[in-house]
Amino acid sequence: MATVNDALKFVQDPHTPKVGLSFNGKVVGNGEHIPKAETHVTPTLTLPTPSGVYIVVCIDLDAPFPSFSFLGPILHWFQSGLRASASSTPSTSGDSIGTQLTALGIPHIVDYAGAGPPPGSGPHRYIFLLYQQSGDFDASKHAVVKEGQKVGISKRIKYDFAALVRDAKLGEPVAGNWFISN
Secondary structure, eight states: OOSHHHHHHHHHOTTSOBOEEEETTEEOOTTEEOOGGGGSSOOEEEESSOOSOEEEEEEESSSSBTTBOTTOOEEEEEEEEEEEOTTOOOOOSTTSOSEEEEOTTOOOSBOOOOOOOOTTOOOEEEEEEEEEOOTTOOGGGTOSSSTTOOOOGGGTTTOOHHHHHHHTTOOSOSEEEEEEEO
8 A cells, every 4th residue: 555545546446444542531433523622632443352462543634625635635643562552342332343453662753743724724734544553664764753743744744645555564554534624
């Protein structure tokens, strides 16, 4: 999967395995509209049967405007080291999809930034892709700032998603999800 169009097709495909996504306990359905004010906390991710270690990438496809997205994609999150939380048990209720993924003690590569379409913009599409992390993945090779620091907008805009997938050797995503916000 080398392009943002491929990534969008992947998350919109009804057969794609879904990574559970929730903000403050509110589960996000695939393609659901979420007010941007509700997206400013780092989301909780879940998987039905996690095995191994994962990487999540979140991008906004529509910056600054869906009809004129010359600044896109914008990288909203890049986190490695996600694994099943030791204190998490698989959910049997309808409020989430499986076991929570956490990156305890592992700093982000690019910190999570909530939705931020400008006033007057139509809804933006935010896609989340979950990849299996290879044993030789080196987060320091992909950091755009020093470990654990917040990343400014200038390092997020016009992000080369294809280069990220290629250079980080991410392969094909194992699950995805997306929402729209404005």
